[in-house]
Amino acid sequence: MFSTKIYLDNAATTKVSDRVLNAMLPYLKEAYGNPSSIYTIGREASIAITNARSRCAELLGAKPAEIYFTSGGSESDNWAIRTVAAQGAANGKKHIITSAFEHHAVLHTLQDLEKQGFEVTYLPVYENGIVKAEDVKSALRPDTALVTIMYANNEIGTIQPIAEIGAICREHKVLFHTDAVQAIPHLHIDVVKENIDLLSASGHKLHAPKGVGLLYCRRGIRLTPYISGGAQERGLRAGTENVSGIVALAEAMTAASEVMDETNEKHKKYAKKIYDTVMQIPRVRFNGDWEHRIPGTVNFSFEGVEGESLLLQLDLKGIAASSGSACTSGSLDPSHVLLALGLVHEVAHGSLRISMSEYTTEEEIDELISVLPGIIEKLRAMSPLWERLTKEENK
Numbered sequence: 001m002f003s004t005k006i007y008l009d010n011a012a013t014t015k016v017s018d019r020v021l022n023a024m025l026p027y028l029k030e031a032y033g034n035p036s037s038i039y040t041i042g043r044e045a046s047i048a049i050t051n052a053r054s055r056c057a058e059l060l061g062a063k064p065a066e067i068y069f070t071s072g073g074s075e076s077d078n079w080a081i082r083t084v085a086a087q088g089a090a091n092g093k094k095h096i097i098t099s100a101f102e103h104h105a106v107l108h109t110l111q112d113l114e115k116q117g118f119e120v121t122y123l124p125v126y127e128n129g130i131v132k133a134e135d136v137k138s139a140l141r142p143d144t145a146l147v148t149i150m151y152a153n154n155e156i157g158t159i160q161p162i163a164e165i166g167a168i169c170r171e172h173k174v175l176f177h178t179d180a181v182q183a184i185p186h187l188h189i190d191v192v193k194e195n196i197d198l199l200s201a202s203g204h205k206l207h208a209p210k211g212v213g214l215l216y217c218r219r220g221i222r223l224t225p226y227i228s229g230g231a232q233e234r235g236l237r238a239g240t241e242n243v244s245g246i247v248a249l250a251e252a253m254t255a256a257s258e259v260m261d262e263t264n265e266k267h268k269k270y271a272k273k274i275y276d277t278v279m280q281i282p283r284v285r286f287n288g289d290w291e292h293r294i295p296g297t298v299n300f301s302f303e304g305v306e307g308e309s310l311l312l313q314l315d316l317k318g319i320a321a322s323s324g325s326a327c328t329s330g331s332l333d334p335s336h337v338l339l340a341l342g343l344v345h346e347v348a349h350g351s352l353r354i355s356m357s358e359y360t361t362e363e364e365i366d367e368l369i370s371v372l373p374g375i376i377e378k379l380r381a382m383s384p385l386w387e388r389l390t391k392e393e394n395k
C-alpha cells in the first residue's frame, strides 16, 4: 500500500496540504462544538464558519450571504441546476442550455430533468474543446431557464469563455451557472465581473478534504431548500455543518490564490516538457487547446494503446495518472469528453490525462517523460490494433 511515488492525477483529487490540515485540526479536536450551540466551543465553531464564508466570498468577488457550504461539487451542481429548473418550470420555462462535455454531476442531473419534461440543448465543443459564446446566444429561446457551462474541463483542462457567456445570459435575463470545480485551484475568478449567477466549487480538488464544497448563488436568486431539517445555511441546507471541512475549504482557496500565478508558470514549463517528449512518439494526439487551458492539465491520445493498460504500466513505475475521468474508468465506455471532441472510440480509449498540483516537481515530470515513451512502445508491440494500423500503413 501507499506505493505511489509520483501523483499526477490532481484533477481527480488532491492531497490535503499541511497548511490546510493545520487550519482544520483545532475544529476537530478543540473547538468541536456544534455551531448552533451557545456555549464557547459552539460559538468558536460558528465564528469559524462565518470567517470561512467571508474569505470564500472575497476570493470569488461575492458577498458572504451568497455562499452556501455543501458536501462538494456534485451537490452544488445538483442544487443549482435543480433549483433553477424548478423555478423556470413554474414560469413555463423548461429549456436548458449546456455543453456536450460537462461533468457527469451536471449531465446526469440534466438527463434526469429531461425525463421530467425539460428540453436540453447540448452545445458542441469543437475539436479544441471550447464552447463558442455565439452558440450559446443562438441557442437561447424565450423558454430558456438556465445556461450551465463548466469553467474548465476536468479531462482536458480547456477554459471556456465564461465572461462572454455570462454577459450574453445577463443581457437576455437567463440565469447562468458554471461548474468551476477545476478552475478554482488555478484561475482568479470574479463572479460579478463575469456575470456568473451560480457557481460550484469543491474542496478536494484544491488540497482540502473530500466532502466539502460551496455553491455561490447571486443575491436575488432564491435557492430552493435542498435538505430539510435544522436551520443551517439560512434554512436551505439542513445538517450540522462540516466545520473543519468548511475551514479547510476557505484555507485551501486562500492558499491556492496566493500561489496561483507562480504555480501556473511552473506548470506551463512542465507541460511543455511533457508535450515535447510525447509529440515525438508516432501517432499521438494532443487533446484540447494549448493556449486556453489550465496549464497543469494535459491530455494525449495514443493510437494502438489501451488506456487502462497504460495506467497499469505507469502504476508499476509508481506513477498515478488517469485515462478518461475517474468516474468512468470503472467502465469500458470511452470518455464522453474525448468523444465530444470528435475522437473515434479506439483513439479515445488510448488517452492519458496528466494533472499537476502546486506540489508537483520537475523531477517528477522528468521521471514521467523518461518512462512514458518506453511504455507506449512496449504496449504497442503487444497490441493487435497497433499491428493492424501499421500494416495498413505499409501497404
Ligand SMILES: *Cc1c(COP(=O)(O)O)cnc(C)c1O
Pocket: 011, 012, 071, 072, 073, 074, 075, 103, 105, 150, 152, 153, 154, 179, 180, 181, 182, 202, 203, 204, 205, 211, 212, 213
Ligand atoms: C470533481 C468534479 C466534480 C465533483 O466534485 P465532488 O466534490 O467530487 O462531488 C464536479 N465537476 C467537476 C468539473 C469536477 O472536476
